[in-house]
Amino acid sequence: MDLNLTEDQETIRAVFAAFFDGETGPTRAREAEPTGFDATAWERLLETGAPGMGVPEADGGGGASLADLAVVAIEAGAQIAPLPLVDHGVAARLLSGLPNRNDSEPTVDEGILAGSTILGLAIRPALNGSARTVPSGAVAHRVVALDGDRLVIDGPLTEVPGAGAGHLANHGCLPLAHRDLSDATVLATGPEAVAAHARAVDEWRTLTAATLVGMAREALALGVGYVQEREQFGRPVGSFQAVQHLLADLPGLIDGAHLLASKAAWAGDRATDGTTGVLDVDANDVTNFPALAAMALVAAGEAATLATDRSLHVHGGYGFSEEYDIQLYYRRARALTYLLDDPARECRRLAGMILEPTC
Amino acid sequence: MDFSLGDRAEAFRSEVQTFLGGHLTADVVERMHATGTFNDKDFNAGLAEAGLLAGAVPGYGDRDPIELYVLFNELEKAGAPYDGLAVTMLVAGVIHAVGTDFHRAEVLERLLTGRYNCCLGYSEPDHGSDLAAIATRAVRDGDEWVIDGQKMWTTMAHEADWVILLTRTNPDAPKHKGLTMFLVPMDHPGIEVRPVPTMATERTNATFYDGVRVGDRWRLGEVDGGWSVMGVALAFERGVMGGTNPAVPLLRHVRQWAAGATSPDGGRMLDDPLLRERLARTAMANQVSQLLTLRAAWIAATGGLPGLEGSMAKLYATERYQQAVGWFQQMAAAEGLLSFGVDGSAAGGWIDYDGRHSPVTTIYGGTTEINRNNVAERHLGLPRSR
Numbered sequence: 006m007d008l009n010l011t012e013d014q015e016t017i018r019a020v021f022a023a024f025f026d027g028e029t030g031p032t033r034a035r036e037a038e039p040t041g042f043d044a045t046a047w048e049r050l051l052e053t054g055a056p057g058m059g060v061p062e063a064d065g066g067g068g069a070s071l072a073d074l075a076v077v078a079i080e081a082g083a084q085i086a087p088l089p090l091v092d093h094g095v096a097a098r099l100l101s102g103l104p105n106r107n108d109s110e111p112t113v114d115e116g117i118l119a120g121s122t123i124l125g126l127a128i129r130p131a132l133n134g135s136a137r138t139v140p141s142g143a144v145a146h147r148v149v150a151l152d153g154d155r156l157v158i159d160g161p162l163t164e165v166p167g168a169g170a171g172h173l174a175n176h177g178c179l180p181l182a183h184r185d186l187s188d189a190t191v192l193a194t195g196p197e198a199v200a201a202h203a204r205a206v207d208e209w210r211t212l213t214a215a216t217l218v219g220m221a222r223e224a225l226a227l228g229v230g231y232v233q234e235r236e237q238f239g240r241p242v243g244s245f246q247a248v249q250h251l252l253a254d255l256p257g258l259i260d261g262a263h264l265l266a267s268k269a270a271w272a273g274d275r276a277t278d279g280t281t282g283v284l285d286v287d288a289n290d291v292t293n294f295p296a297l298a299a300m301a302l303v304a305a306g307e308a309a310t311l312a313t314d315r316s317l318h319v320h321g322g323y324g325f326s327e328e329y330d331i332q333l334y335y336r337r338a339r340a341l342t343y344l345l346d347d348p349a350r351e352c353r354r355l356a357g358m359i360l361e362p363t364c
Numbered sequence: 365m366d367f368s369l370g371d372r373a374e375a376f377r378s379e380v381q382t383f384l385g386g387h388l389t390a391d392v393v394e395r396m397h398a399t400g401t402f403n404d405k406d407f408n409a410g411l412a413e414a415g416l417l418a419g420a421v422p423g424y425g426d427r428d429p430i431e432l433y434v435l436f437n438e439l440e441k442a443g444a445p446y447d448g449l450a451v452t453m454l455v456a457g458v459i460h461a462v463g464t465d466f467h468r469a470e471v472l473e474r475l476l477t478g479r480y481n482c483c484l485g486y487s488e489p490d491h492g493s494d495l496a497a498i499a500t501r502a503v504r505d506g507d508e509w510v511i512d513g514q515k516m517w518t519t520m521a522h523e524a525d526w527v528i529l530l531t532r533t534n535p536d537a538p539k540h541k542g543l544t545m546f547l548v549p550m551d552h553p554g555i556e557v558r559p560v561p562t563m564a565t566e567r568t569n570a571t572f573y574d575g576v577r578v579g580d581r582w583r584l585g586e587v588d589g590g591w592s593v594m595g596v597a598l599a600f601e602r603g604v605m606g607g608t609n610p611a612v613p614l615l616r617h618v619r620q621w622a623a624g625a626t627s628p629d630g631g632r633m634l635d636d637p638l639l640r641e642r643l644a645r646t647a648m649a650n651q652v653s654q655l656l657t658l659r660a661a662w663i664a665a666t667g668g669l670p671g672l673e674g675s676m677a678k679l680y681a682t683e684r685y686q687q688a689v690g691w692f693q694q695m696a697a698a699e700g701l702l703s704f705g706v707d708g709s710a711a712g713g714w715i716d717y718d719g720r721h722s723p724v725t726t727i728y729g730g731t732t733e734i735n736r737n738n739v740a741e742r743h744l745g746l747p748r749s750r
Contacts, residue, residue, distance in 0.1 A: 006367065243747065244749055261680055268367045353637055353641050355647070355648070
């Protein structure tokens with residue numbers, strides 16, 4: 006067992022923490038509203054090679070593991086970076102992993118590796134040729150979706166919806182859009198298509214959990230910073246036990262979600278190498294990737310919604326005002342937590358994996 | 365990061381599981397619940413003879429805390445009587461860390477046989493969370509100390525051969541600086557043990573010390589240095605020594621029961637969507653509790669003292685356990701109220717038992733509020749609130 010990052014990951018963490026701190030952050034996120042996309046920051050990000058870093062080296066990518074990508078996602082979440090990095094990265098990995106591709110089908114081309122062609126992933130199954138509320142749908146040139154048992158890719162669009170009519174105004178100011186799949190290209194069909202999409206959505210769960218962990222961590226820091234400065238009754242409000250105890254539950258919750266997201270990423274990388282993992286909840290022995298990915302998203306969603314809720318609350322009325330940053334975290338934490346599904350339904354899906362199937 | 369335990373810890377785990385398969389009989393479990401004493405000397409001695417106990421002493425021998433975690437985690441998951449053993453091994457760890465050669469020869473070697481037990485003499489009737497304010501006095505008399513006072517919640521005192529006793533030796537010093545720890549043989553004259561029954565059937569005790577004379581050789585650590593000995597003991601207690609995975613057997617018992625039980629609606633209990641959601645949430649919380657506990661163990665294994673990380677693990681695990689108990693108690697309705705051995709009891713009576721037991725878990729070993737104070741002050745850097 007080893008709970009340290011590898012030396013390479015420490016470097017990745019430091020590089021991207023500095024990048025997101027310098028090129029993104031609450032002020033830039035506010036400026037990028039309501040679309041939720043910062044084109045300038047994306048241009049700068051392309052210089053780091055991040056868009057293609059999770060694609061295997063054999064396909065011209067950086068060969069980064071899911072665990073490496075989780076390290077990056079945490080730092081992006083901490084600075085609520087308005088960049089479609091997780092969606093693009095997961096969709097690119099999906100394309101590169103497709104079995105039996107032939108040359109006429111779109112694959113991971115130079116544009117995708119470089120990030121000049123932005124990919125999106127419809128995380129929910131498409132319905133009647135339409136993918137609804139696609140996470141990066143307003144900024145992606147191409148979206149990968151599962152329509153029935155067909156894995157398809159739309160586009161490439163010459164012009165993305167951006168802030169235009171196609172963008173769906175939303176709670177978290179995310180670049181959401183519906184996408185019409187009627188002219189989409191089929192990439193794969195049958196069980197292989199379904200499995201490839203499921204694997205990609207599990208990677209999305211894992212990296213979104215990591216993003217939420219970063220958001221939760223920073224939201225807590227904002228709350229702690231505020232209660233140390235704000236004085237009432239002649240002393241900092243952070244000296245009152247009622248305020249302290251609201252915040253003191255959070256580090257364990259956030260660290261727990263962080264460990265679980267890291268474990269899910271570790272299991273995802275092992276699954277890539279062919280290890281299915283164990284699923285024995287009677288003994289609390291779980292190393293199975295899909296189960297851990299579901300758990301990580303639920304745990305991180307809980308941590309981020311509670312951390313932003315309590316941090317906003319200890320800001321008093323200022324937390325509710327647009328001027329303070331905590332409201333940006335509050336809305337995005339909920340948007341990312343509920344985008345895929347109701348966490349209760351996600352738990353019932355998890356139950357299907359860990360309990361006996363229903364009669 | 366690497367979340368596999370490693371070959372050595374996995375091998376140790378299968379040894380423990382093999383032992384439990386052979387020694388954790390229905391008789392052992394029944395006796396534990398019938399007597400309310402979660403300690404079984406034959407079972408403990410069996411562990412010692414199988415070579416599994418020396419590794420249970422923090423810092424002792426060549427086992428690391430990951431293996432220590434594995435041992436207590438397996439005992440807890442299996443529902444084995446381990447409360448007495450955990451306290452005894454914790455004391456063994458404290459002796460190993462701060463004790464003398466005399467303590468090692470006289471006490472530690474015996475504790476490793478599984479036939480002897482220790483108990484913890486910290487809390488008093490008037491001093492619980494404010495532990496440093498305890499009033500039990502130890503007064504020096506030549507080469508001896510004379511101890512007078514009373515301790516509460518001295519669980520296992522009726523089974524114990526020694527008590528580690530926190531006493532006040534300097535009433536004039538600030539409260540944290542006038543304390544001294546002793547290792548007192550329970551057979552010394554002047555010690556009285558009175559049972560304190562609890563609503564969970566678990567027995568605890570009040571102990572009385574009336575002019576108890578102990579030689580200075582029984583002192584553990586420096587004179588007036590008792591608070592630092594407490595620091596070592598508490599770091600061993602939270603997280604690593606069990607107590608952070610109580611919802612694992614709960615989940616198992618409820619799942620097994622629900623698979624065979626019929627709901628009032630006529631369907632199978634395990635098909636109830638709300639129960640399925642709650643079982644899944646419990647399974648998730650069990651993973652998080654395990655990871656937070658493993659982190660504490662890992663910090664200890666790499667040379668740190670995981671005080672704060674243990675607080676976080678305990679806060680999370682105990683509150684989730686209580687939440688899960690509340691859910692399952694509600695959903696099992698009347699059958700969930702029925703006790704062990706009663707016709708028709710849900711999960712064989714375990715829901716009634718967990719409902720009785722769970723309230724104490726956010727109290728003992730440092731209350732939720734004390735742990736929140738720790739996190740607020742030492743992790744978040746907020747001002748002292750009291």
